[in-house]
Amino acid sequence: MHKYRMITALTALLALAALIPGACAVACEAVAPGESVTFEGPDPSPPSYVDPNVYVFYYQWTAEASGETIATGSEQSFTFTVPEVPSGEETLNIDITLLVTDGYGCINDAQTCLTAYAGPPCGISGDDSICEDSPVTTYSYAEDPSGLTFAWKIDGADAGTGDSIEVDWTGKSFGPHTVTLVVTKTYGADVTTTSTCSMDVLYIQSPDASFTRVT
Numbered sequence: 001m002h003k004y005r006m007i008t009a010l011t012a013l014l015a016l017a018a019l020i021p022g023a024c025a026v027a028c029e030a031v032a033p034g035e036s037v038t039f040e041g042p043d044p045s046p047p048s049y050v051d052p053n054v055y056v057f058y059y060q061w062t063a064e065a066s067g068e069t070i071a072t073g074s075e076q077s078f079t080f081t082v083p084e085v086p087s088g089e090e091t092l093n094i095d096i097t098l099l100v101t102d103g104y105g106c107i108n109d110a111q112t113c114l115t116a117y118a119g120p121p122c123g124i125s126g127d128d129s130i131c132e133d134s135p136v137t138t139y140s141y142a143e144d145p146s147g148l149t150f151a152w153k154i155d156g157a158d159a160g161t162g163d164s165i166e167v168d169w170t171g172k173s174f175g176p177h178t179v180t181l182v183v184t185k186t187y188g189a190d191v192t193t194t195s196t197c198s199m200d201v202l203y204i205q206s207p208d209a210s211f212t213r214v215t
Helices: 003-019
Strands: 029-031 036-040 057-065 068-073 077-081 091-102 107-117 129-131 136-141 148-154 157-160 164-168 175-187 191-204
Touching: 057 077, 068 077, 136 148, 136 175, 157 164
Parallel strands: 029 107, 129 191
Antiparallel strands: 036 077, 057 068, 057 091, 091 107, 136 164, 148 157, 148 175, 175 191
């Protein structure tokens, strides 16, 4: 391996890449924060005129977001977790670069990009304990509902699609229940994100108020 040549070429390429805006400014693949993403590099395919024992590949992966390196790798397969979108932002662009060096010190590189879309905030307002004598209550989305769609469930069963629902607990079993809300936000024509939140609710039997005369 021509070690000096490899290091010199690598340094020059990285310096050049720092001066060129990412080629991934548009048409980046959509991903969700927290998603695990894996890329696979090429297999070495030696030309007929080189020694196949020398023709090996060295991989250098870099993932960057907001000017900071969020993951690196040196194996053929590269996996990282998509970071959270910064507070107050709707998207986060991630640039992925693969630099391949062979055993002769020759190099090549490739780039792609991802766009992480923030999920909508999720929160439920409403009573978390319900008495038998007042079984009707309302649960509402606790944030600004503009531009969002909603799906409510009570113990896993569909319960409504607005930004609030009225629930009559009459006839339901006493004890713990779960109110779940799935909030969906659409970006453009084909990118949707969802967030899910839930509230534990206790349905309580009203106390016995019967009495008898004892004297």
